Amino acid sequence: MLKRIKPGQRAKIRCHHAKGAVRQRLLDLGFVPETEVEVIRKAPLGDPIECYVANYKVALRNSEADLIEVECD
Template identity: 90%
Template sequence: MLRNIKPGRRAKIRCHHAKGAVRQRLLDLGFVPDTDVEVIRKAPLGDPIECCVANYTVALRNSEADLIEVESY
């Protein structure tokens, strides 16, 4: 899952398991299958995480990051 990727590492999105409005939000933000994503940093307490996807940065809650299945490089 995206939450488990360490800062500075890249991964490829395989799929996500979100439903409803959360699913649509993730798709609108660019979290679509076969897209590269990089974890930039995590907050001091681990939530949220900052990711770079489609050439811009997005902050995701851990609950959202747990819905995104990735393949690490």
């Protein structure tokens, strides 16, 4: 899951386990299967996570990042 990736690591998105509006939001933000994503940093308490995807930075809640299945490089 994307939530488990450490800052500085890259991974490829495999699929989503989100439903409804959350799924649509993630797709709109560029979290599309087969897209590469990099975790930039995590907040001191671990939530939110800043990611680089589709040529821009996005902050995700842990609950959202836990719905994105990734494959590490």
